[in-house]
Amino acid sequence: MQTNMLKYFLLFIFLTMSASANRAEIVNEKPSPKEEIKDTIVVRGMVLYGKITKIGPERLSFKILYSDGISNFAYGDIDSIETKYNYHLSYNRMDIEGKVIGIEDNKYLKIITSDDTLRTVKISDIDNFVMSVIDDESFENRVRNKFPYTKGNINLGFNLESGSTTKRNMEVLLNLRHKQAEHELRLYVDYEFETRESETIAKYNYEDEIVSIVTYKNNFRNNQFYYGTLAFDYDKPRFIDKRYVPSIGYGRKFEYNKSIWIVPSVGLAYAATKYTEQYADKNFLAGALSMTGQFRVDDISIINTFILDGFVMYYPSLENPNDDWIFRSNINFKIPLNEFMSVNLAMTYVNDSNPDVHVGNNKSTTKLLFGLDF
Incomplete structure (x- = not known):
């Protein structure tokens, strides 16, 4: 695990430094x-x-x-x-x-x-x-002129590995934000799909999961808002057929010089999970605790700009928090290559009360993605 993460970091640094070096060249054409x-x-x-x-x-x-x-x-x-x-x-x-x-x-x-x-x-x-x-x-x-209030980015990653086992992997990370005055709508989608096959084992889905989060915010006062969120996800290898988590609540933004900020929020949620195989469905009323944040530094030598952002979402059951809970976090290291393109190292961590003892409660993923901002 540590060796793979080190490889990701080294490749991440090499690509961004190479692209940034090319970007810094002076253009002498007329x-x-x-x-x-x-x-x-x-x-x-x-x-x-x-x-x-x-x-x-x-x-x-x-x-x-x-x-x-x-x-x-x-x-x-x-x-x-x-x-x-x-x-x-x-x-x-x-x-x-x-x-x-x-x-x-x-x-x-x-x-x-x-x-x-x-x-x-x-x-x-x-x-x-x-x-x-x-x-x-x-x-x-x-x-950009046709949709002036909508901004976002789409990040893609692919992997094809051949040998004794053939692996095909595709990863997509999408962020959309539509803001007009006090009304703000956000969409987050994280999708991963991977197949594997060998001479002795038929082709099968090793990874098949999606996380989709739609959030509406009403910024009724400076740095304060009410929100409503609908989260949906499935993860077939972890026996999660589908899961819905609607929530409502209140949040506040704390800024430190505009480039550094955190946004904690608190509310109520209802988690409804349908499992595959033989496991019974699980539904529970939960608290909704979350935090998003960003740390941005400009004018760095070689890479110019570095952005660190992410979120944490925690839904503990109000009745049995030790038995039923959902926790999800994401952290993203981003280096813009130019006005439209970027390199991203995304790390996700999931912890929930999964009923299968062989699957376990924890799952972490590290991805190297190329992004297009719009």
Whole structure:
């Protein structure tokens, strides 16, 4: 187990360093007429040209002209902004297109819209900020403009092993987030499928499991929310035919400089599990305890950005917590390679009251995945 995890980590580091080294090369080709359009920002007296790639809660991401890297600047370090590109902004249930002409008090952007209206937009209210299709007609940018309130990523992993035993493995991890004003909807899907066969053993399913979690949040006050969640999963090798866990509750977000935050929540849940084979179904009322979090560091040498995020979910039975419970956790190490792609090392751990003594209560998985952000 430890040897396999070490191999994953070494491969993870090698791939990200190789990709990041290629990303850092300076492009010396002559710019096309389209590239001559450029945004201008002044950071502590230094004038930079390029284009804005992201407006975050604490930093602005900027692609410097003639360079392949993405630079991140704190708003407090930015003296002025003036864009030549047109951008599509979504905030407070409104969508506007225009150009950024300034920054005020490190908290507000001055926008001149396409109809020459001057607007002052609070940075923390911005749900979406992408380049307008006027200046970028690519497919991915059209999708971002078509669905301005939806963001996410899909991560894929494949493995084919031949020898005395043939193994075929596929892994998919999907995250979607739709946020408009105080309403927020999230979808998490984790699917793994693996078959094995040999000369003496017919093809069979070694892994066949899925976890799907849909969560609605109503952010009724700053950093506070009510939520409703429906979790569904099955795991055929562990004899779980299907399991539903609906829950409701209250949560609060604690932020430490915007890039580091945790979100604990508490509520009530009902767990309904149908097992395969000879095992009886198991249903129980449970408490719902969960926590999500993120730790992000920018401007790291070589890799530029490192993101650590994950969640913990615990459903203990209110009647017999020592006999019936469900625990699930996920931790993800992510290194963005560019604006759209990333490398991810995902680790999951499951502990539940499984009735089969040979299967046991514990299960852990480590995956190396390549992600596409949108």
